[in-house]
Amino acid sequence: xxxxxxxxxxxxxxxxxxxxxxxxxxxxxxxxxxxxxxxxxxxxxxxxxxxxxxxxxxxxxxxxxxxxxxxxxxxxxxxxxxxxxxxxxxxxxxxxxxxxxxxxxxxxxxxxxxxxxxxxxxxxxxxxxxxxxxxxxxxxxxxxxxxxxxxxxxxxxxxxxxxxxxxxxxxxxxxxxxxxxxxxxxxxxxxxxxxxxxxxxxxxxxxxxxxxxxxxxxxxxxxxxxxxxxxxxxxxxxxxxxxxxxxxxxxxxxxxxxxxxxxxxxxxxxxxxxxxxxxxxxxxxxxxxxxxxxxx
Numbered sequence: 014x015x016x017x018x019x020x021x022x023x024x025x026x027x028x029x030x031x032x033x034x035x036x037x038x039x040x041x042x043x044x045x046x047x048x049x050x051x052x053x054x055x056x057x058x059x060x061x062x063x064x065x066x067x068x069x070x071x072x073x074x075x076x077x078x079x080x081x082x083x084x085x086x087x088x089x090x091x092x093x094x095x096x097x098x099x100x101x102x103x104x105x106x107x108x109x110x111x112x113x114x115x116x117x118x119x120x121x122x123x124x125x126x127x128x129x130x131x132x133x134x135x136x137x138x139x140x141x142x143x144x145x146x147x148x149x150x151x152x153x154x155x156x157x158x159x160x161x162x163x164x165x166x167x168x169x170x171x172x173x174x175x176x177x178x179x180x181x182x183x184x185x186x187x188x189x190x191x192x193x194x195x196x197x198x199x200x201x202x203x204x205x206x207x208x209x210x211x212x213x214x215x216x217x218x219x220x221x222x223x224x225x226x227x228x229x230x231x232x233x234x235x236x237x238x239x240x241x242x243x244x245x246x247x248x249x250x251x252x253x254x255x256x257x258x259x260x261x262x263x264x265x266x267x268x269x270x271x272x273x274x275x276x277x278x279x280x281x282x283x284x285x286x287x288x289x290x291x292x293x294x295x296x297x298x299x300x301x302x303x304x305x306x307x308x309x
Contacts, residue, residue, distance in 0.1 A: 035078075040124040042094070042117045044107065049098035050121055053078055054088035059155070059301055060127035062089045064118065066136030067228065068193065068217035070097030073135065076290035082298050089130070091121050093141065095224030097216065108227035111144035111234060118145045122153070129155040131301050135286065136161055136257070140233045146242050147234035156245040156304045158297065159266070161257050161283045165235045170262045172255060174199065182226040193217045202253035202282035209287075239269040245307075246273040247300055251281030251288065 035053040042048055051071050061083070065073040071090035077083055078090070092099035094117055095108055107113060118141055122130060132154060134142040139162020151157070164170055177199070180192035197213055204210065239246070248266055250259035263275045276296070281288040 040120050042113070042120050044102075044113060044116070046094045046100040046102055046107065046113075046117070048091050048094065048100070048117055048121065050089070050091040050125065052087065052089045052125065054083065055085050056087055058086040059305055060087040060089055060125070060130040061297075061301065062091075062118075062121065062125075062127060062130045062132050064132065064134040064138030064141050065090070065093060065096070066138050068096070068196065068220045068225075069093075069135070069213075070216050070219070072097070072212065072216055074286070076287060077294060077297075080290070080294040082291075082294045086298075086301060087127070089121070089125055089127060091117075093117070093137070095221035095228075097219060101221040101224065103223055105223065105227035108221075108224045109231055111140070111232045112148055114141045114231075115144040115148040118142070119149055129153060131156045131158065131304065133158040133160065133297065134162055136163060136283065137228065139163060140166075140231065143238035144232075144234055146238035151242045151244045154244050155308075156247070156300065157242070158247045158249065158300065160249050160286055160293075161251055161254055161259075162248070162262070163233070163257055164239070164262050164265045164269075165233050166229075166231065167265075170258050170265060172258060174256070178229055182222060189222070190218065199255045200283040201288060202251060202255075202280065203288060205287065235265075235269060239266055242270060245300075245304060246270055248273055248275040249285060249293075249296075250275075250277050251283055251285045252277045252279045253282045256283045 035051060037051045040048050040050055063074045063077060065071060070092045074090050078088055095101050132142050139159040142157055177192055177195050180188050183189045194214060197217060248263055259277060266273055278285040278289050286293045
């Protein structure tokens with residue numbers, strides 16, 4: 014048997030170490046929904062809580078969880094309600110009320126004992142953070158990152174794809190699955206590798222149909238959330254985003270919070286943390302380091 018090349022051996026050991034460090038468990042939201050939580054990285058590092066977007070799960074953040082640049086931080090992920098391995102209650106109310114999603118995040122923060130975490134929310138995950146800020150404030154946070162986040166569910170900020178969102182909740186299985194494929198394709202300016210796209214597609218197919226219907230009318234407390242926060246806020250958008258209008262979203266967020274920092278990745282679409290993962294990981298690490306240096 015030929016020995017592994019040095020680079021391959023290092024990568025194998027690194028991935029083995031990451032797998033050994035990973036820990037998974039469940040917590041229960043105030044309304045009884047079970048949430049699947051995962052953690053890895055340095056348990057003594059600054060906690061970063063990643064919140065995925067619509068039709069995703071914590072698997073969306075694999076490029077961050079496997080990053081040597083971020084391994085010195087405490088990396089916490091969870092599946093949103095109606096997604097992945099978390100509970101999928103029936104009906105509209107568990108998904109339409111933004112406060113429930115905020116309570117989920119508060120439950121994860123409390124259950125993990127994350128002290129002054131940095132919250133990173135992608136797309137729908139950003140609206141979860143907004144509703145959390147409105148309900149709980151930011152006194153216990155170190156900072157917030159919105160990645161191609163929806164500031165509000167308004168036509169000025171969201172690119173219209175009425176046929177896609179309509180077909181996502183179609184009772185016809187083929188129509189529904191084709192809409193998922195179209196939605197995922199819209200997330201990328203450059204198509205991802207086939208294996209990654211297939212995993213994202215399978216991930217999306219697990220999402221609750223009730224959630225997909227109800228979340229389109231979810232209330233987002235942007236004024237109370239972004240308008241009152243005091244901790245640093247970093248907005249990151251892919252310049253080629255086909256789902257959210259970067260310029261309008263940044264302008265609306267800045268009107269609510271003039272102190273924010275905004276960055277655009279010219280080569281990315283809606284998912285810069287996947288499309289330009291090495292750059293994103295370096296930039297996120299630098300942002301967290303700045304927050305840490307600014308602490309008294």
